Amino acid sequence: MALLILxxxxxxxxxxxxxxxxxGQPAPxxxxxxxxxxxxxxxxxxxxxxxxxxxxxxxxxxxxxxVDLLGDEARITPDPNGPGGPGCGWFSQAKIxxxxxxxxxxxxxxxxxxxxxxYPFFMPLAPVExxxxxxxxxxxVRARLGECNVALGTSDRETLDVSITQSPAHKGxxxxxxxxxxxxxxxxxxxxxxx
Numbered sequence: 001m002a003l004l005i006l007x008x009x010x011x012x013x014x015x016x017x018x019x020x021x022x023x024g025q026p027a028p029x030x031x032x033x034x035x036x037x038x039x040x041x042x043x044x045x046x047x048x049x050x051x052x053x054x055x056x057x058x059x060x061x062x063x064x065x066x067v068d069l070l071g072d073e074a075r076i077t078p079d080p081n082g083p084g085g086p087g088c089g090w091f092s093q094a095k096i097x098x099x100x101x102x103x104x105x106x107x108x109x110x111x112x113x114x115x116x117x118x119y120p121f122f123m124p125l126a127p128v129e130x131x132x133x134x135x136x137x138x139x140x141v142r143a144r145l146g147e148c149n150v151a152l153g154t155s156d157r158e159t160l161d162v163s164i165t166q167s168p169a170h171k172g173x174x175x176x177x178x179x180x181x182x183x184x185x186x187x188x189x190x191x192x193x194x195x
Contacts, residue, residue, distance in 0.1 A: 036156040038109035042124075042132035047155035048191055054100045056080075058088035060160070060187045061098065066090050069183070084161075093167035098187055100160055101151075108153040111136050125177060128152060128185045135177040146171035150180040152188060160187055 037043050053060045058078045066074050070092040077089040079099075087099035104110050111134055115122040121140040125133040132153045141147045146166030151159040164180045166172075 034106070036106055036109045038106070038112060041109045041112045042127075042153070044107070044132065044153040044156050045130050048131075048188075050100055050154050050158055050160060050191060053098075053160070053187070053191060054086050054102075057086045057098060057100060060088060060190060061090070061096070061183070062190065065186050065190075066096075069096060070094055093169065095163075095165040096183055097163040098160065098183070099163070100158070105157045107155060107157045107159050108132060108134065108151060109156070111151050111159070123177065125150065125181050128181065128188055131188060133181055133184060135180070142176050143172065146176050148176035148180045150177060150184055152181075152184040154188075154191070160184060160191075162187065 057080060058076055061069070066076075070090055074090045074092045077091065079087045079089065082099060085100045085102035087097055089095065089097040101110075106113075111119065111122075114136070119136040119138065121135070121137040123135040125135055127133060133150055135148055135150045137147075137149050146168075147164065149161060149163045151161045153159055162180045162183045164176050164183065166174075166176050166179065
């Protein structure tokens with residue numbers, strides 16, 4: 001069985017599945033500030049309903065996927081009322097968190113607006129089946145900590161966020177942002193009925 005070298009959460013108390021803080025951003029006030037997608041933000045071509053996983057975030061990955069990614073000893077920590085939105089975390093030597101942010105209804109526009117400000121680390125990644133993906137964070141800790149947060153636009157107003165921390169034994173073998181994107185791909189497949 002191959003263990004994927006992944007996963008992680010932001011610096012919160014153990015068990016909370018929360019990506020890098022998206023709650024500290026002031027809410028936009030003007031109508032133009034609420035338009036999505038914002039300038040330079042990729043449009044989500046085929047919006048997908050994420051309600052099912054917002055209600056049951058731990059179903060965003062199948063048991064088989066969790067075993068494939070983290071091994072059969074992975075622990076699960078649901079966080080349906082997390083501060084950034086409903087989420088779930090899976091933990092072994094590596095960690096994965098999937099969160100469905102409910103901070104605002106600006107989707108990737110919210111992340112793009114924080115580029116260079118709240119998110120000095122900002123790196124667009126290859127889309128997943130046409131759905132735009134961006135890695136973001138308060139700093140680039142890929143090499144030092146083996147961590148990365150990504151947001152995948154599920155509509156122009158919503159995202160699914162994945163955070164990963166690689167296990168110490170596998171840190172550096174693969175870019176953690178690529179690993180987080182791979183997890184987002186699995187969640188997207190499950191959302192689209194591929195499970």
